[in-house]
Amino acid sequence: xxxxxxxxxxxxxxxxxxxxxxxxxxxxxxxxxxxxxxxxxxxxxxxxxxxxxxxxxxxxxxxxxxxxxxxxxxxxxxxxxxxxxxxxxxxxxxxxxxxxxxxxxxxxxxxxxxxxxxxxxxxxxxxxx
Amino acid sequence: xxxxxxxxxxxxxxxxxxxxxxxxxxxxxxxxxxxxxxxxxxxxxxxxxxxxxxxxxxxxxxxxxxxxxxxxxxxxxxxxxxxxxxxxxxxxxxxxxxxxxxxxxxxxxxxxxxxxxxxxxxxxxxxxxxxxxxxxxxxxxxxxxxxxxxxxxxxxxxxxxxxxxxxxxxxxxxxxxxxxxxxxxxxxxxxxxxxxxxxxxxxxxxxxxxxxxxxxxxxxxxxxxxxxxxxxxxxxxxxxxxxxxxxxxxxxxxxxxxxxxxxxxxxxxxxxxxxxxxxxxxxxxxxxxxxxxxxxxxxxxxxxxxxxxxxxxxxxxxxxxxxxxxxxxxxxxxxxxxxxxxxxxxxxxxxxxxxxxxxxxxxxxxxxxxxxxxxxxxxxxxxxxxxxxxxxxxxxxxxxxxxxxxxxxxxxxxxxxxxxxxxxxxxxxxxxxxxxxxxxxxxxxxxxxxxxxxxxxxxxxxxxxxxxxxxxxxxxxxxxx
Numbered sequence: 222x223x224x225x226x227x228x229x230x231x232x233x234x235x236x237x238x239x240x241x242x243x244x245x246x247x248x249x250x251x252x253x254x255x256x257x258x259x260x261x262x263x264x265x266x267x268x269x270x271x272x273x274x275x276x277x278x279x280x281x282x283x284x285x286x287x288x289x290x291x292x293x294x295x296x297x298x299x300x301x302x303x304x305x306x307x308x309x310x311x312x313x314x315x316x317x318x319x320x321x322x323x324x325x326x327x328x329x330x331x332x333x334x335x336x337x338x339x340x341x342x343x344x345x346x347x348x349x350x
Numbered sequence: 351x352x353x354x355x356x357x358x359x360x361x362x363x364x365x366x367x368x369x370x371x372x373x374x375x376x377x378x379x380x381x382x383x384x385x386x387x388x389x390x391x392x393x394x395x396x397x398x399x400x401x402x403x404x405x406x407x408x409x410x411x412x413x414x415x416x417x418x419x420x421x422x423x424x425x426x427x428x429x430x431x432x433x434x435x436x437x438x439x440x441x442x443x444x445x446x447x448x449x450x451x452x453x454x455x456x457x458x459x460x461x462x463x464x465x466x467x468x469x470x471x472x473x474x475x476x477x478x479x480x481x482x483x484x485x486x487x488x489x490x491x492x493x494x495x496x497x498x499x500x501x502x503x504x505x506x507x508x509x510x511x512x513x514x515x516x517x518x519x520x521x522x523x524x525x526x527x528x529x530x531x532x533x534x535x536x537x538x539x540x541x542x543x544x545x546x547x548x549x550x551x552x553x554x555x556x557x558x559x560x561x562x563x564x565x566x567x568x569x570x571x572x573x574x575x576x577x578x579x580x581x582x583x584x585x586x587x588x589x590x591x592x593x594x595x596x597x598x599x600x601x602x603x604x605x606x607x608x609x610x611x612x613x614x615x616x617x618x619x620x621x622x623x624x625x626x627x628x629x630x631x632x633x634x635x636x637x638x639x640x641x642x643x644x645x646x647x648x649x650x651x652x653x654x655x656x657x658x659x660x661x662x663x664x665x666x667x668x669x670x671x672x673x674x675x676x677x678x679x680x681x682x683x684x685x686x687x688x689x690x691x692x693x694x695x696x697x698x699x700x701x702x703x704x705x706x707x708x709x710x711x712x713x714x715x716x717x718x719x720x721x722x723x724x725x726x727x728x729x730x731x732x733x734x735x736x737x738x739x740x741x742x743x744x745x746x747x748x749x750x751x752x753x754x755x756x757x758x759x760x761x762x763x764x765x766x767x768x769x770x771x772x773x774x775x776x777x778x779x780x781x782x783x784x785x786x787x788x789x790x791x792x793x794x795x796x797x798x799x800x801x802x803x804x805x806x807x808x809x810x811x812x813x814x815x816x817x818x819x820x821x822x823x824x825x826x827x828x829x830x831x
Contacts, residue, residue, distance in 0.1 A: 331367065334374075335370055335371075335374060338374045339374070
C-alpha cells in the first residue's frame with residue numbers, strides 16, 4: 222500500500238514545528254524565570270578545548286596533554302575493537318573464550334594501572350598534590 | 351605438560367613486566383638494575399636446560415619451538431644481557447658530555463620487550479606472528495634511540511628511524527599481502543606448497559620483491575641502508591650496539607625463516623637477487639666506512655658491510671646457511687659488543703671519535719689489545735673467531751657454486767680490513783692528541799666494564815680457537831630446522 226502524501230508530509234511538519242517550538246519555548250521560559258542583562262563578552266564566544274581563541278593566528282601553543290589523550294584513546298579504542306568480535310562469538314565458544322578474553326583484558330589493564338600510577342591521567346601537573 | 355618448554359619466553363616477558371612494576375613500587379634504582387641483569391641470566395639458565403630436538407607448536411600452531419629458534423633465543427637473550435651491562439655507564443655517568451640518562455626501568459623493560467619481539471619472529475610459522483614479532487622488535491627501538499632528551503641529534507635520528515621504518519613496514523606488509531593473495535593462506539606450510547606448485551607466478555615474485563625491500567631496511571641492505579649512519583650516530587652507545595647486533599639478527603632470522611621455509615622451492619631462483627644485494631651491500635658498507643671519523647658512524651657502515659657478508663650465506667643450502675649464520679652472529683655479537691664497550695669507555699665527557707682512542711695501547715695496553723682482537727675479529731683475521739665465522743659463511747655460499755661472487759667477497763673483505771685498520775691505527779699508532787692521550791691515561795673502568803671486556807675478549811679468542819661453539823650449534827641443528 223503506497224503511503225499518501227499526507228502520511229509523508231504530516232510527520233515532517235510536526236517535526237519541524239517541534240524543532241522550532243521546543244528550543245524557543247525553553248529559551249523564553251529561561252528568560253522569564255531568570256532575566257539576564259547583557260552578559261559578558263566571553264560567554265558569547267564558541268568554546269573549544271585547549272584553544273585560547275577560536276579566530277586569529279592558528280600557531281598558538283596548546284597543551285601536550287591533548288596528544289597524550291589521543292595516543293591513549295587510540296590504544297584503548299583498539300582494545301574495545303577487539304572486544305566486538307569476541308562478543309559476537311562468545312556464546313558459541315564456551316568458558317575457554319572467557320578466560321582468554323580475561324587474560325587479554327588483564328594485560329591491558331596492567332598497562333592502564335601503570336599509566337595511572339605514572340600520572341599520565343593527571344590533567345594538571347603535580348601542583349594538585 | 352609442555353609449559354616448561356615455554357618457560358624462558360614466559361619468564362622473559364614476566365621480567366619486563368616486573369621491572370616496570372618494581373619501578374611503580376618506587377624501589378631503589380640499583381635493585382631494578384640487579385633484577386634486570388640477574389633476571390636475564392636466570393632466563394638464560396632456564397633456556398639452556400631445554401634439550402634440543404623439539405619442533406612443536408602451541409596456541410593452535412601460532413607459537414613454535416624449533417632448534418633454530420632455541421639457538422636464536424640464546425643469542426637474543428645474551429645480546430640483551432650484554433646491552434644491559436653496556437648501558438650501565440650511560441645511566442651512571444652519561445656519555446659525550448650529556449648527563450646521566452634517566453628512566454632506567456623503562457629503558458631496560460623496552461630492551462626486554464624488543465628481545466621478546468625477536469623471539470616471536472623465530473617462533474613463528476605464519477605471516478601474522480612473524481609480522482607482530484617484527485613490529486614488537488622494531489617499535490621500542492624507535493624511542494630507545496631518542497632516549498636522551500637533551501641530545502638533539504638523537505631526536506633527529508629517531509625521527510629518521512621512525513619515518514623510514516614505518517615506510518619499510520608498509521612495503522613489507524604489501525609484500526605479505528601479495529604472498530597471502532598468491533597462496534591463499536598465512537601459514538608457511540600452505541604458502542610453501544603454493545610456491546612449489548607455481549614458482550614462476552608474477553604475483554609471487556612481486557611479493558618477494560616487496561618483502562625483500564621491507565626487510566632490507568632492518569638488515570641495512572644496499573638501497574635501504576641510508577638510515578643506518580645517522581641513526582647509529584645519534585643513538586647512545588648501548589642502543590647503537592643493540593641495533594647493530596640484535597636488530598640485524600632479527601632481520602636475518604626473518605630471511606632465513608622465509609627463504610628456507612615457505613620460499614624454499616624458489617631458493618635457487620632467489621640466489622641472483624641475494625647475490626646482487628649482498629655484493630652491493632658489502633661494497634657500499636666498506637666504501638662508506640673509509641672516510642668516517644666518528645666511532646659510532648664507522649660502526650654503522652661496518653655493520654652494513656657485515657650484513658652483506660651474512661646475506662651471502664643465504665645463497666647456500668639450508669643446513670649450512672643456518673649453522674653458519676648462527677655461528678657468525680655469535681662471533682659478530684662478541685666482537686661488536688667488545689668494540690662498543692671500548693668506544694663507550696673513551697667517550698666520558700669527550701666526543702666519541704677515532705681521536706679519542708689515541709694512545710690507548712700505550713696507556714692501557716690490555717684495552718688496546720682487546721680493541722685489536724675485536725677489530726681483527728670483525729675483519730676476519732685468523733685465529734680469532736671472526737675468521738672462522740666468515741669462513742663458515744663463505745663456505746655456505748661456496749656450496750652454491752657462485753665462485754666469481756666469492757672472489758668479489760674476498761676483495762671486499764680486504765677493503766673492510768683497511769677500514770678496521772684505520773681504527774686500530776688510531777688506537778695503536780697515532781700520536782699528537784695530547785689531551786686525548788691524557789684522558790685515556792686516566793681511564794677508570796668499573797667492575798662491570800672490566801669484567802665484560804675481559805669476558806668478551808676471551809670469548810672472541812676462544813670461539814675461534816676452540817671448537818665448542820661451532821660444535822654445539824651443529825649438534826643442535828642436526829635435529830632439524
